[in-house]
Amino acid sequence: MNFTFTDDQADFGLVVRDVLAGCRDDRGAAAWQRLGTLGFFGMLVDDSRGGLGLRLADALPALEETGRAAMPGPVVDTAVAGALLLDGPELDKLAAGALRVAVADSASTAADADLADVIVAWPRVASRDAVSSQAPQLRVRLEPRPGIDPARPLFTVTLDGDTRELTGSAVTAWRAATVATAAQLIGAARHLLDTTVAYARERTQFGRAIGGFQAVKHRLADVAIAVEFAAPLVHRAALSYELPSGERDVSAAKAAANDAARLAAEAALQVHGAIGYTHELELRHWLTRVWSWSAAYGTSATHRARVRALVREVPRWP
Incomplete structure (x- = not known):
């Protein structure tokens, strides 16, 4: 099996590298905006929904470049997990780079949940209209917890009230x-x-x-x-x-x-x-x-x- 990237795949990775060059801040706000303009977060979204319609294998060079740049933020949660799980207006906003997703693990811990508009806690998902540990009537509650990376803070996620089942696999x-x-x-x-x-x-x-x-x-x-x-x-x-x-x-x-x-x-x-x-x-x-x-x-x-x-x-x- 040939694992060499095609010219198009490699070129997309180089474009992402150029976009991220010199773009450094603690939470990745500038990098996020630039990648959103490029269409990076809609890589796996069908082109009929405003995405690029790529396969995951096509996106590997671009994803590698976010690692090469040590880009913080919920990059994979949004561009990959979110792209495959969400639907409707949320997916359209994601493809445009206007929506961020955080994914909680089996221990209900999510990185960058404070930046997310949508939080996934398998198998449920909730829109993060607001966050407050003192307001149980809200849909999402976050509690900070210790982590090793200051640029990717960890939170314990509790979903209350209006949640829904995931649409994707x-x-x-x-x-x-x-x-x-x-x-x-x-x-x-x-x-x-x-x-x-x-x-x-x-x-x-x-x-x-x-x-x-x-x-x-x-x-x-x-x-x-x-x-x-x-x-x-x-x-x-x-x-x-x-x-x-x-x-x-x-x-x-x-x-x-x-x-x-x-x-x-x-x-x-x-x-x-x-x-x-x-x-x-x-x-x-x-x-x-x-x-x-x-x-x-x-x-x-x-x-x-x-x-x-x-x-x-x-x-x-x-």
Whole structure:
């Protein structure tokens, strides 16, 4: 199977990269506006509804670029999960970049719920007309909870009153969002590898660039191998997530992307040394985003256990 991106797919990713270049703020407001103008959030929405009508596999390069830029905000929840779950006027607004979606996990925890217009808590969804912990008559209540990424704050979500059932397939949307998050992790890992290699070439110790030391070379080579191994798994999952075998492919892809991105983050922190821990260094954006995304839509342990269970279900031959 050929996992090389077509020219159109790659070009769309490069356009997203250019749009996000130099666009940096803590909650991603400027980046969100630019991507909305581009039609990014309607990538998976049918063109008859104002979207681009792309397949998930077509959108992978663009999703990788949001990871490369460490873009905060509910990008995947909106552009992928929301696009597959919503309908009617909400879907039209989403395609125009005028509506944000936050998705809560099985523990009713959602990142960026304070920015969302619509909150999904499987299998229910509610419009966030207002939010107040002191007003139980409102549809959505949010309680802040500790998180590792200041740019992606976590909330416990409680849906009260007027909620409705999801219109799209929850399983399909969850798988697609898992693959999209894996693509973001690949993009973040590529950025961390590129910047760390560049730093290792410039930083000198004992009279030579630290990138010339075998221990550093091997550390970064391990990251490169992990990323190049994980990327085709993500691409395959983007092609098969709707198939019966898609569950296994999706879990394998997310586990591999989690591991590759976390390995890249650890190597970046080690090679940069003490400066890597500082708030002033931009490296922190990618470190915290990797740690946050690797927990979103399932940890490595969760997905490895799922792959193991699915493999054991396959009958032995003969």
